Amino acid sequence: MHGARGDGRGTRKQVNGLMPLIVQKYGGTSVGSIERIEDVARKVIKTKEAGNNVVVVVSAMSGETNRLTELAKQMNPNPPARELDMMLSTGEQVTIALLAMAIEKQGHAARCYTGAQVRILTDSVHSKARIQEIDAKVVTEDLKEGRIVVVAGFQGMDSSGAITTLGRGGSDTTAVALAAALGADECEIYTDVDGVYTTDPRVASKARRLDRITFEEMLEMASLGSKILQIRAVEFAGKYHVPLRVRSTFDDGPGTLITYEDENMEEPLISGIAFNRDEAKLTVLGVPDQPGIAGRILGPVSEANIEVDMIVQNISQSGLTDFTFTVHRNDYEKTLKILQGINDELGAREVYGDTKIVKLSLVGVGMRSHAGVASTMFEALAKEGINIQMISTSEIKISVVIDEKYLELGVRALHTAFELDDEDAQVSIEGKSSD
Amino acid sequence: MHGARGDGRGTRKQVNGLMPLIVQKYGGTSVGSIERIEDVARKVIKTKEAGNNVVVVVSAMSGETNRLTELAKQMNPNPPARELDMMLSTGEQVTIALLAMAIEKQGHAARCYTGAQVRILTDSVHSKARIQEIDAKVVTEDLKEGRIVVVAGFQGMDSSGAITTLGRGGSDTTAVALAAALGADECEIYTDVDGVYTTDPRVASKARRLDRITFEEMLEMASLGSKILQIRAVEFAGKYHVPLRVRSTFDDGPGTLITYEDENMEEPLISGIAFNRDEAKLTVLGVPDQPGIAGRILGPVSEANIEVDMIVQNISQSGLTDFTFTVHRNDYEKTLKILQGINDELGAREVYGDTKIVKLSLVGVGMRSHAGVASTMFEALAKEGINIQMISTSEIKISVVIDEKYLELGVRALHTAFELDDEDAQVSIEGKSSD
Numbered sequence: 001m002h003g004a005r006g007d008g009r010g011t012r013k014q015v016n017g018l019m020p021l022i023v024q025k026y027g028g029t030s031v032g033s034i035e036r037i038e039d040v041a042r043k044v045i046k047t048k049e050a051g052n053n054v055v056v057v058v059s060a061m062s063g064e065t066n067r068l069t070e071l072a073k074q075m076n077p078n079p080p081a082r083e084l085d086m087m088l089s090t091g092e093q094v095t096i097a098l099l100a101m102a103i104e105k106q107g108h109a110a111r112c113y114t115g116a117q118v119r120i121l122t123d124s125v126h127s128k129a130r131i132q133e134i135d136a137k138v139v140t141e142d143l144k145e146g147r148i149v150v151v152a153g154f155q156g157m158d159s160s161g162a163i164t165t166l167g168r169g170g171s172d173t174t175a176v177a178l179a180a181a182l183g184a185d186e187c188e189i190y191t192d193v194d195g196v197y198t199t200d201p202r203v204a205s206k207a208r209r210l211d212r213i214t215f216e217e218m219l220e221m222a223s224l225g226s227k228i229l230q231i232r233a234v235e236f237a238g239k240y241h242v243p244l245r246v247r248s249t250f251d252d253g254p255g256t257l258i259t260y261e262d263e264n265m266e267e268p269l270i271s272g273i274a275f276n277r278d279e280a281k282l283t284v285l286g287v288p289d290q291p292g293i294a295g296r297i298l299g300p301v302s303e304a305n306i307e308v309d310m311i312v313q314n315i316s317q318s319g320l321t322d323f324t325f326t327v328h329r330n331d332y333e334k335t336l337k338i339l340q341g342i343n344d345e346l347g348a349r350e351v352y353g354d355t356k357i358v359k360l361s362l363v364g365v366g367m368r369s370h371a372g373v374a375s376t377m378f379e380a381l382a383k384e385g386i387n388i389q390m391i392s393t394s395e396i397k398i399s400v401v402i403d404e405k406y407l408e409l410g411v412r413a414l415h416t417a418f419e420l421d422d423e424d425a426q427v428s429i430e431g432k433s434s435d
Numbered sequence: 436m437h438g439a440r441g442d443g444r445g446t447r448k449q450v451n452g453l454m455p456l457i458v459q460k461y462g463g464t465s466v467g468s469i470e471r472i473e474d475v476a477r478k479v480i481k482t483k484e485a486g487n488n489v490v491v492v493v494s495a496m497s498g499e500t501n502r503l504t505e506l507a508k509q510m511n512p513n514p515p516a517r518e519l520d521m522m523l524s525t526g527e528q529v530t531i532a533l534l535a536m537a538i539e540k541q542g543h544a545a546r547c548y549t550g551a552q553v554r555i556l557t558d559s560v561h562s563k564a565r566i567q568e569i570d571a572k573v574v575t576e577d578l579k580e581g582r583i584v585v586v587a588g589f590q591g592m593d594s595s596g597a598i599t600t601l602g603r604g605g606s607d608t609t610a611v612a613l614a615a616a617l618g619a620d621e622c623e624i625y626t627d628v629d630g631v632y633t634t635d636p637r638v639a640s641k642a643r644r645l646d647r648i649t650f651e652e653m654l655e656m657a658s659l660g661s662k663i664l665q666i667r668a669v670e671f672a673g674k675y676h677v678p679l680r681v682r683s684t685f686d687d688g689p690g691t692l693i694t695y696e697d698e699n700m701e702e703p704l705i706s707g708i709a710f711n712r713d714e715a716k717l718t719v720l721g722v723p724d725q726p727g728i729a730g731r732i733l734g735p736v737s738e739a740n741i742e743v744d745m746i747v748q749n750i751s752q753s754g755l756t757d758f759t760f761t762v763h764r765n766d767y768e769k770t771l772k773i774l775q776g777i778n779d780e781l782g783a784r785e786v787y788g789d790t791k792i793v794k795l796s797l798v799g800v801g802m803r804s805h806a807g808v809a810s811t812m813f814e815a816l817a818k819e820g821i822n823i824q825m826i827s828t829s830e831i832k833i834s835v836v837i838d839e840k841y842l843e844l845g846v847r848a849l850h851t852a853f854e855l856d857d858e859d860a861q862v863s864i865e866g867k868s869s870d
Contacts, residue, residue, distance in 0.1 A: 034510055038510075087528070112521060
């Protein structure tokens with residue numbers, strides 16, 4: 001499946017004769033020391049020697065971005081974003097040089113480039129710039145010459161030539177964007193887990209690694225706290241249909257391939273179970289059921305830059321309704337105070353909150369055409385005595401809020417109910433969490 | 436004399452109306468900590484508020500270049516120059532960001548740029564690239580907008596866009612080259628001494644700070660171990676007649692202005708006395724006085740990449756001659772071995788060496804037209820019983836080699852003989868050495 005590609009998948013642009021092109025991305029932990037960078041060089045060369053062109057995207061060595069941020073904060077607790085980007089971009093610049101040195105030491109030709117040098121053009125929103133265009137001519141030239149190309153992740157430049165950064169995790173986006181621009185045959189994201197799992201193996205020991213997952217499912221899994229891939233990278237991959245694979249830096253497994261629905265695969269009903277322990281729930285009780293009431297409640301919350309996730313409002317009885325929503329736990333106190341401040345103005349009976357909750361989600365493109373998923377889910381939870389506090393649904397996801405103490409029990413019940421269990425799974429899978 | 440210029444000197448390009456333009460350069464020690472960078476910001480702003488446009492060139496924070504070099508050497512004891520330049524250039528990139536932050540914190544608008552961003556184009560000789568061209572349009576734009584511009588010293592890019600470095604001390608060259616390209620009214624090099632002295636104050640307590648020194652004298656002083664200014668920077672300044680001033684980062688004195696002869700100044704006879712303790716002397720005694728003998732002696736030495744400084748060969752008597760030259764003390768043992776190896780082949784009587792020597796030089800453009808300088812020099816030394824072992828002369832310099840134990844005595848004797856003494860000088864001038 002992996003390595004030199006001969007599986008007849010639709011031909012993409014061929015840079016160097018008939019050699020397939022692989023873009024690989026290694027994060028901060030994978031390049032965290034001289035020894036680990038040498039290991040990465042070995043993996044890169046192995047891919048090259050298997051008959052591929054290789055472009056490698058790397059992050060700053062682990063800890064380096066924090067060190068630079070601290071230095072900037074010593075100068076200014078609120079460092080200006082333009083100058084901060086100038087500083088932070090040096091982190092990857094050191095890594096690309098070291099990796100190129102390592103590759104050359106191991107006998108292969110390499111060239112390294114900053115984001116600006118391969119003309120990764122972004123908007124001017126410093127610290128969270130978005131890629132607009134890549135003119136990777138210089139990369140193509142090097143590949144033609146047989147060189148391995150090393151590119152700094154996380155950074156680019158705007159139209160004025162200023163250095164920008166894409167925000168934490170932006171190296172994933174760099175890799176995917178480069179893969180799209182170069183028409184790569186595959187973009188491999190190397191991380192400390194060996195793929196995407198049906199759920200967190202630390203919670204359900206029978207969690208199974210998925211060989212494949214659709215782009216939309218991955219998007220739902222990523223946004224639900226399975227922090228394997230930066231969500232913007234997944235979106236980018238979806239937009240340009242970049243074949244994306246999550247693999248482990250530390251073993252040689254095939255990982256998980258992110259695919260696109262038009263590839264006409266047999267869709268499983270449910271791909272995975274995600275959960276999020278970081279949310280808190282707030283309810284405004286007994287508020288008059290009038291038009292505009294939701295806006296009057298959420299307006300002041302959003303003005304305070306607090307992001308709201310789930311929102312539920314039941315049908316009213318006797319002209320009063322209950323309005324419930326969730327926010328990040330860090331914003332709980334602030335949100336509670338805002339609601340208490342507008343309580344009288346709303347004419348509400350009471351404001352009530354709960355931080356001891358967890359959100360649990362079933363994800364799967366297959367559920368689009370299967371009405372029975374929700375009822376199977378609710379039955380499985382009920383059988384374990386788990387009360388559902390909130391429900392919200394999308395086309396390929398059903399989320400429920402339950403008491404946090406039932407998290408593990410709920411995940412395992414659903415994992416079994418939807419036949420995701422790997423009967424051969426070992427009980428101990430430490431360090432392979434997808435959380 | 437200094438600050439906003441109103442001295443009627445020939446008008447140079449005016450970037451911003453009638454405001455003079457000052458380029459300032461601060462080295463690694465001057466920007467060695469957050470607090471020192473804040474001090475530099477204050478000095479820069481003071482110059483700006485005195486009515487000047489200001490461009491600031493900075494080096495990496497002291498120690499940073501060594502840290503990066505060590506990291507590279509962990510990967511490869513002989514790191515490839517191209518990748519090493521990529522790494523080293525991050526040192527100044529951090530400083531420019533911090534200085535821009537400091538200036539903005541103190542209420543002035545600032546913009547910072549890498550060498551590549553202000554298009555400092557160099558050749559492709561990594562680690563000791565030479566500046567070929569500067570297209571500083573972006574700097575001019577910023578100055579017009581009233582911003583202070585901060586530029587990374589020591590670095591540039593070649594025509595392919597690769598990052599290059601100019602070698603140790605290259606930030607001086609960056610500052611001078613930018614001053615030339617922008618037509619600056621003055622280029623100020625800030626360092627830990629308050630100017631150029633007639634000689635090292637640690638050796639002669641009556642040493643005097645020079646208000647002015649000619650470019651050619653500075654060149655001789657710089658190459659003779661008065662390590663205030665990088666010699667390439669002085670050459671560059673001479674080529675474009677950039678008014679160059681050496682000043683102290685740590686006090687407010689006027690420093691020393693480097694001038695050009697066409698400014699028609701009254702030239703003093705002698706400007707200063709330089710010396711070099713780092714040389715060793717080697718003599719091949721009783722070698723046949725045949726054509727090509729100098730080449731047969733020095734050929735193997737230069738093949739071993741050993742630099743030779745002074746060379747003296749006396750007229751021969753009885754067909755035999757003595758051939759003497761000096762090398763850096765670090766190369767003494769190696770050179771001695773080479774000479775011993777070719778001794779028989781040369782038909783020489785003996786090879787003899789001495790490391791306990793010092794070179795002492797009088798420098799001054801005035802001596803061109805004064806034949807008496809040499810005799811005054813030799814008499815002054817003879818009066819103190821100092822024997823002269825070697826002599827070599829150039830148009831504006833006379834160098835002698837003497838026993839190193841006479842260094843201080845010799846310098847003081849010459850300092851008095853050529854009327855350089857500052858009769859008001861304090862005996863203790865520690866920390867103001869020009870060595």
